[in-house]
Amino acid sequence: MGKLERHATIADVAALAGVSVGTASKALNGRGSLREETRMRVREAARQLSFEANAGARSLHSGRTYTVGMITTDTIGRFSIPVLMGAEDALGAGEMSVFLCDGRDDPIREQYYVKTLLSRRVDGMIVTGRRTEARAPIGANLPVPVVYAFISSADPGDCSVVPDEAGGARKAVEHLLAVGRTRIAHITGPEHHNSARVRAAAATERLAEDGLSLVAPPLFGGWSEVWGRQAVGILLAGRAEFDAVFCGSDQIARGVCDALRAAGRRVPQDVALIGFDNWDVMTEACQPPLTSIDLNLEGLGRSAAEMLLAAINGSPSPGRHAHPCRLVVRESTTVPLP
Amino acid sequence: MGKLERHATIADVAALAGVSVGTASKALNGRGSLREETRMRVREAARQLSFEANAGARSLHSGRTYTVGMITTDTIGRFSIPVLMGAEDALGAGEMSVFLCDGRDDPIREQYYVKTLLSRRVDGMIVTGRRTEARAPIGANLPVPVVYAFISSADPGDCSVVPDEAGGARKAVEHLLAVGRTRIAHITGPEHHNSARVRAAAATERLAEDGLSLVAPPLFGGWSEVWGRQAVGILLAGRAEFDAVFCGSDQIARGVCDALRAAGRRVPQDVALIGFDNWDVMTEACQPPLTSIDLNLEGLGRSAAEMLLAAINGSPSPGRHAHPCRLVVRESTTVPLP
DNA sequence: GGAAACAAGGAAAACGGTTGCCGTCACGGT
DNA sequence: ACCGTGACGGCAACCGTTTTCCTTGTTTCC
Numbered sequence: 001m002g003k004l005e006r007h008a009t010i011a012d013v014a015a016l017a018g019v020s021v022g023t024a025s026k027a028l029n030g031r032g033s034l035r036e037e038t039r040m041r042v043r044e045a046a047r048q049l050s051f052e053a054n055a056g057a058r059s060l061h062s063g064r065t066y067t068v069g070m071i072t073t074d075t076i077g078r079f080s081i082p083v084l085m086g087a088e089d090a091l092g093a094g095e096m097s098v099f100l101c102d103g104r105d106d107p108i109r110e111q112y113y114v115k116t117l118l119s120r121r122v123d124g125m126i127v128t129g130r131r132t133e134a135r136a137p138i139g140a141n142l143p144v145p146v147v148y149a150f151i152s153s154a155d156p157g158d159c160s161v162v163p164d165e166a167g168g169a170r171k172a173v174e175h176l177l178a179v180g181r182t183r184i185a186h187i188t189g190p191e192h193h194n195s196a197r198v199r200a201a202a203a204t205e206r207l208a209e210d211g212l213s214l215v216a217p218p219l220f221g222g223w224s225e226v227w228g229r230q231a232v233g234i235l236l237a238g239r240a241e242f243d244a245v246f247c248g249s250d251q252i253a254r255g256v257c258d259a260l261r262a263a264g265r266r267v268p269q270d271v272a273l274i275g276f277d278n279w280d281v282m283t284e285a286c287q288p289p290l291t292s293i294d295l296n297l298e299g300l301g302r303s304a305a306e307m308l309l310a311a312i313n314g315s316p317s318p319g320r321h322a323h324p325c326r327l328v329v330r331e332s333t334t335v336p337l338p
Numbered sequence: 339m340g341k342l343e344r345h346a347t348i349a350d351v352a353a354l355a356g357v358s359v360g361t362a363s364k365a366l367n368g369r370g371s372l373r374e375e376t377r378m379r380v381r382e383a384a385r386q387l388s389f390e391a392n393a394g395a396r397s398l399h400s401g402r403t404y405t406v407g408m409i410t411t412d413t414i415g416r417f418s419i420p421v422l423m424g425a426e427d428a429l430g431a432g433e434m435s436v437f438l439c440d441g442r443d444d445p446i447r448e449q450y451y452v453k454t455l456l457s458r459r460v461d462g463m464i465v466t467g468r469r470t471e472a473r474a475p476i477g478a479n480l481p482v483p484v485v486y487a488f489i490s491s492a493d494p495g496d497c498s499v500v501p502d503e504a505g506g507a508r509k510a511v512e513h514l515l516a517v518g519r520t521r522i523a524h525i526t527g528p529e530h531h532n533s534a535r536v537r538a539a540a541a542t543e544r545l546a547e548d549g550l551s552l553v554a555p556p557l558f559g560g561w562s563e564v565w566g567r568q569a570v571g572i573l574l575a576g577r578a579e580f581d582a583v584f585c586g587s588d589q590i591a592r593g594v595c596d597a598l599r600a601a602g603r604r605v606p607q608d609v610a611l612i613g614f615d616n617w618d619v620m621t622e623a624c625q626p627p628l629t630s631i632d633l634n635l636e637g638l639g640r641s642a643a644e645m646l647l648a649a650i651n652g653s654p655s656p657g658r659h660a661h662p663c664r665l666v667v668r669e670s671t672t673v674p675l676p
Numbered sequence: 677g678g679a680a681a682c683a684a685g686g687a688a689a690a691c692g693g694t695t696g697c698c699g700t701c702a703c704g705g706t
Numbered sequence: 707a708c709c710g711t712g713a714c715g716g717c718a719a720c721c722g723t724t725t726t727c728c729t730t731g732t733t734t735c736c
Binding site: 059065121254 | 345390391393394395397398403405408413422423426427435436437438439440453456457458481562563564589592593619622623
Binding site: 348349359360362364370391394396397 | 721722723724725726
């Protein structure tokens, strides 16, 4: 409750402390040469009025707003969140505030946001999205630096930070090989989806390096549990034997796991299972808990924010930067020692 | 790429159009009385320089920033997102931009954000969080209006918009009664969690209105699938017969569903099953698809934002406002007609 | 033909802070 | 008595925009 008090201005503070505005400013910012007693008097007055300098007025002078815009090109989802959080974290440490703009897959809306952000004189922008595909740059010749996170810009001169999905897929295969599996199947999302293609290609390539190949062509479908269950049916109907399945997502892996159990195959004894995304909801509920590849999105967001800060300070990092993935081992690929 | 062009000022525009700054301002804002030709000339100059008025300078004069702060008291999660989105949507329609601040359960961090937001002269704030419990007000005598969304303020004079969880639980029970079930069990989250208590109490009360009661005391545990599976074991070990289970979350329901099937009970023929949250990932992957109660969080966020806008315009809505839940029927409570 | 009304646009004062420059005062040295 | 020197703070310009008031011409009307 409590009725709304007006914002105090520095003039109020100066008056209360019995000094001029300029002096008050210097006292609060540690500039100029003032008697310690004066400085304290001004500070006390500011405290008493709960004075907070008007950031807009201040930036009018400094030319910087200590503000960045974060634009999600499509709706905010499971993947954008950690990126946002990582970025927010890194930026907060640099005392910057974040404008959140949800593009909702609407180019008009997106352009509107870019305009608003520019009129608010953000020091920079981060663009993110739900898929890892390249997208058209958000604008040309923008007066502030832009970093693309998770999603990447079609212009190779722009700065993009993307997960190293190929590296992640290689790690998955290497882990399966390391636990002694060689007859590996791959079940993943829709083929028109960039992530599905990249991961499948990398897995195939990594196997080839050891003179191996997938026991069957990659099964492209959807990202859901339902598809995982269906795919197991397809796999069992075929004549290829397999002792491991590398799945394009944890949801698929979960479906695969359930279907394998229903078909009487034990995980991991008969079939080792590895997912992708390391989504706790799935990895924990899976029976047994699921080994997975973590995209490290929060780190990616942080990294993107750091590059943006650097660019704002005059040291841009143009180009595409791959952010490493991480293997998280659980019981679906290893029987715990008794 | 393209090198960063400086931001054009209205003085640049005025010079290019050959008028004074005042006139340029009037031309762009449709104020004053100007010849149509002059107006066009200025507009053209602005376009040519891609001029966007400096929002900071502008708000210096108007006293409004058309900006609000959104503070999540704990980490942004599955529940905050839709609230954020709904709010962002409603605010965007009012041409307001949103500062995102992630409090991370840290009161210090939270207070820091409040200060920053005030110094940025936001027109208002929305506070949200991961739980529906009441929390200490974010500040006393703040100079701008505050609305609590999802979470609520302990001060009853503050404006809070919360989901009507009790109403949702009643709807769940009513639906089960409507499909002919009377021997209902309830499995839910931890008892120290406000949502779990409220929902259990409302379900019990609604049954009592029909002279019924739960077949066993509510089973309090965790919000996870794992707990859902365990709870079914407990339920089957007891001697109470049941023909329906109302679960405190979709994750619990999913676990319950899997365990029931494993135990040879058919859903929905033998046991009807209803969840809470209407989380697509769970409701869709569940076999069969899960009936659930939708908290309508996006609507809640929108509603909170609208109240904030009203408060900013001088019409506050103090007090606690319950936002209705919605029943979404799927096959776990109804056998589809052939 | 002259006063009055009106259209068009310029000059300047805000808005809230920051900062460079200058004036004043006390003090010490010659 | 005079000058030089720091220490301390005030004054005013400036950041970019909006808005109020004025100053011009030009019409209009009696």
